[in-house]
Amino acid sequence: MPLDPTLRAMRDHAVAAGVRPLYELSIEEARAADLAAIRATAGAGEPVRHVTDRHVPGPGGDLPIRVYRPVDTAEPLPTAVYFFGGGWALGSIDTSDEICRALANAVPCQVITVGYRLAPEHRFPAAVDDCRAAVGWIAANAAELGVDPDRLAVAGDSAGGNLAAAVTLDRAGPDLAAQVLVYPNTDHRGDTGSMRENDDPAAFNRRSVAWYWGHYLARPEDGLDPSASPLLAEDLTGLPPALVITAEHDPLRDEGEWYAERLREAGVPVVATRYAGMAHGFFAMSGVVDAAGEARAEVAAFLRGHFERRVHA
Helix, strand or coil, rough: CCCCHHHHHHHHHHHCCCCCCCCHCHHHHHHHHHHHHHHCCCCCCCCCCEEEEECCCEECEEEEEEEEECCCCCCCCEEEEEEEEEEECCCCCCHHHHHHHHHHHHHEEEEECCCCCCCCCCCCHHHHHHHHHHHHHHHCCCHHHEEEEEEEEEEEECCHHHHHHHHHCCCCCCCCCCCECCCCCCCCCCCHHHHHHHHHCCCCHHHHHHHHHHCCCCCCCHCCCCCHHHHHHCCCCCCEEEEEEEECCCCCCHHHHHHHHHHHCCCEEEEEEEEEEEEEEEHHHHCCHHHHHHHHHCCCEEEEEEEHHHHHH
16 A cells, blocks of 8 residues: 555655755764654653663673563563664664553563664674673563563564564573564565665665665674574574564565564464555654554554463463
8 A cells, every 4th residue: 555644744744854864864963863753753652650770781881771660569570671773873772762661551561671782883793792681681680670581572673673583593592482573674685575665765765774784784794694684594493472563665574574484484473464554663653653553552462462371381
């Protein structure tokens, strides 16, 4: 179907206003513009009972985390560790704040978002190392954080979805109840029909994707590492049940759906949902796009279901 009318109007307004695409900006300019765009479309963040900032140890130094706890209880809670998007170069725990608040209340569960190191200052595999270390630390210190270690999941959007997938590929990591991948990058090569179809210069396009990968990878050949391109992993058996969300008008659509199919072929329970009329980034636009709320409700139901299965297993 055609691009959602609200997204089309936003695109046309940006063109008329002469807004430059992020890939034409310096990294500092792009970070500021990305945060401003998210704040303009995310809507008001929901109140959550307890929101706490703290740090956990990482391989390159302490990592900031934000903990969202929706209820007053001393009991351990099911927990989703969320990784923000931004092409591994943009974003912070602030850019995913509204999403994490909504999910904490909707599941309900504890949500912990991790401030991993960004490229190009810290290139691959720094972000992967940070996310794996953070999830491992959270599982090992579950009692301190009020985490039920048997009901621990990972989730993320865009590059955050890529990182969530990379975390699950670590066979030495904790046992995870589920993974949620929202329009994830899964293949550095990116030679897909959706990459060619969705090439609007005023939207997220193949130049955007190449710009992010160019900041993230120290060498192009690093993109062949499954921790960078999960679609290239040889063995996906035994990974956590997955929800993979894609957007119809997104260059990353095909590689996300191919990854869902690879997981399914490996015997992993998978739900794959393509949101018609949507473009990359819609999941963060709950203030302007109804489908964002629908997708979040799907994520919440998926996580709730798999957390409940762990209780009755």
